[in-house]
Amino acid sequence: MNTQTYDFKQKAIWQTLRVQDWLYALVLMAGAVFAYSRYSQYMDAYELGFLFGAAATFSYLGWRWKGLAKLVIGIAVLSLFAINLYHGSQARAGESFFLKYLISSQSAVMWMNVLFILAMLTYWFALFKRSEFIGRVASALTWAAVLFGFVGLMVRWYESYLIAPDVGHIPISNLYEVFILFCLITALLYLHYESKFNTKQLGGFVLLIINAGVGFILWYRFDRGADAIQPLVPALQSYWMKIHVPANFIGYGSFSLAAMVAAAYLLAKRGILATRLPSLDVLDDVMYKAIAVGFAFFTIATILGAMWAAEAWGGYWSWDPKETWALIVWLNYAAWLHLRMVKGLRGPVLAWWALVGLIVTTFAFLGVNMFLSGLHSYGEL
């Protein structure tokens, strides 16, 4: 007779929390309360909702994924350190050593670019060498890139207020800024799957698309000088931007990631790198999960966009080219999900479809701004 008792009962998340998890949430909430006490008179009800909502969301996400909690704390510490170095003057960006070479928004973004490039090379090297250690280095480089990228955005947010209080705004308002956001979100999604599936072999693939973004950022900055902080046009001055844009980029990021995994799948299927990559089942699963996340957030983003449009343009749907292309992207992945979930289809067809989906997504993201004109004319090339 067995006397041993087993406790297999699934625990709710708060039952699994350690002291440091509670501490982490407490720090975030304290930050939100501090921001509230200092700046609440400049915020409307929605923004207050976002402030505390962000503290709650990042607490939860940090509990679910401990790596993210460390990242959040890192971003907070470095950003506050940088902000402290400014002494309220933008000129300090070129004077203070730390700011000039490390954590002014431009320098931090440059570090992000460099680290992403290094991370990609290291991931490929790790794949080639089949080295777990080099893979860990690549992973660390990616985390560092994400850290610097977010610090860059945070500091940029602060810098925008240094230009003039009425210029200040969240740095997700033009093509330069959202490309940084795209790189960061795609990298974070990748890191999440990396830890979840315990595989570092896909890093080289996913970082390809991220580095395409890095290439764009570099070109956009050095050839077009598009890195300057511009004040917001009236249509963009809305709390909606703070949720619409990030939701959209979780969508774009996931779809891009899925396409890169699809590329890996197609190579592995043909026997190329097959022994170095995760099994086809895993690749297929990552691809599905990424598209599911992307689809869910893209849907939310489009709905939020419609609600914003109703407030700014006088109608929730105007068949503006950007809206229409968002619908096309949505329809494309809806069809993909139908094939996979209802028909149970697997294999190369869906992988090819996910790759083509990237072209459709890229067009919706960039092509519309380049070739078509409409209401969404914030990021012209």
Added chain:
Amino acid sequence: MRFAVSMLSVLGIASIIGTVLKQNEPYENYIIKFGQFWFEAFEKLGLYDVYHAAWFLLILLFLVISTSLCIYRNTPLMLKEWKTYKEHAAEKSLRAFSHQASYSVQAPAEQVQTKLADYLGGQGFTYKLKPQDNGDVLIAAKAGTHQRLGYIFTHAAIVIICFGGILDGNLPFKIQEMLGHKKIEVLDIPESQVPAVSRLGISNPSFRANMTLPEGVSDDVAFVRVRDGYLVQELPFRVALKDFRIEHYATGQPKSFESDIVITDPELAAPLEKTISVNHPLIYRGIAIYQSDFQDGGSELKFKVWDLAANKLLSGHIDGVVAKKGTLGTGDQALAVEFNEFRKFNIMNLSPDGKGKPRNVGPNTTYKLRDQSGQAREYVTYMQPLKLDGKTYFVSGMRETVQEDFRYLRIPADEDFSIDGFMQLRQAMRDPAKQLEIARHLSKQSPTADPKLQQQFEQSVQRLLSTFASGGFTQLSQVIEKAVPEAERQKAADTYFKLLNASALEAYNLNLAAQGKPAMALNPQTLAFLQDALNAMNDLFYYGTPYYFQLDDFKHKEASGLQLTKSPGQKWVYLGSALLVLGIFSMFYIRERRVWLLIKANTQEVLFAMSSNRKNLDFDQEFDRTQQQLGQLLS
């Protein structure tokens, strides 16, 4: 299923058309672009307003019908799956499962049953006990069957969203138009003359209309643009614009557009005053009033006009109102002046490399000068001098047709940032008396003392100046071509050029002396000024009119563009959207799993089977974990 995917693809491809071809442009643009034949063909296909074309609506209708059918067919099935524990599963079929295992147990059956039931409860399963005829007990458990609701939610959401969209679309009008009850108005006539057949009453359930109100004006109708015409939408209240404001950032970019509007309505005790701005509409009686755009509401402009053909320095004044006309001159020579546009702020990037910051360069105005034969040239003039390549110029552009770009005349500003220095200089160089004086001054500076040579020199300077005054550099080069052999032309041209510059300096100093001012200092700036002035004098021959308009003063009057929408479908669309998100998350993140545990008392065996409606890695992992945990639990 295949139909659903095809529907989604067809809708996607159809939607592309409207993004590639710019929608709802004035029809002339399409004619210019495609030519008459294709224009008509495309018009028949409804390509200029794809998303309201009958065929597009038909596709949407198909989508709605097919989705509805899916819901109708599958909902009973889904609800059944949602509720059932499938407790009628037979041992034989359980053993055929791909995910199954069996354990031998020693403990009494009741004890095993409690243990397993507890375990399942701890894993988030609900279960049903089903004693079998042979004394065995089947525990049928399920978790995550809410996933099935996701299917219903998402598909119902599509139907609800499309329903909301149809409520807000212009289907009622389209039907009435087809039946001949309504017709769009294509003529540009005053609103009061628009016949009833082109008017939509206040009972119209949904619309999206525009209204342009100059400051101090009120109205109770709005306009709905349809294809190449419009409809008049009557409103149940009157809207007046008290004030329209644009605020700017320090860099000159617009920061906010705001309209103070007043609504008068018999139902209101007192007029309702409200400020609307972009992102902050006013909703009154189900009609949302948005700040949409703005335009000129009849700004008053005061110009100084220089008559450049006159023999003396001649300037007068002309007043105008934007969107109105004026006349200049009399008799056969009279020109109609059409004041087209006034822009108080112009954000331009004038840095030479294009990399500097754009800034506000001040007001400009656009006007047309139309002669008696109906020929018109369009001009744009900036009120303040612009800094270009480090120098300041008064800039005015001219073009002969709308398709062309403006060609710009740059008149250098003098040291007082005024145009007067240039105008006086030009006049001095054209005036025969002054030309003589200039020639004398120049000859005094020449080294020769021979009076004959001096006189020759003076004459040639006079000739040079009058040639330049009559036709600029072109005239001058023609004279050189005629008089000078080819080999010496370059040298002659250089000499003339130097003389012209020297004359300009003399002319300028003569003017300064006449005003009692000291002579011009010779430095790169003044030399550049003279050079630019000569160029401008030359370019004036290509300016197309002897009248140069200089904007002296203005009284800015704006009109606010409002959009008024009534959208009863909006709440349906939002409801559908909420359902859609709920449905998507349940479909993706709730995993339906079923577990059967058959406790066989007589053979002391527990049969475990597990299934999921979606076979994937997560399910395999969960099965492995459950199998292992059950093994430990039952050992």
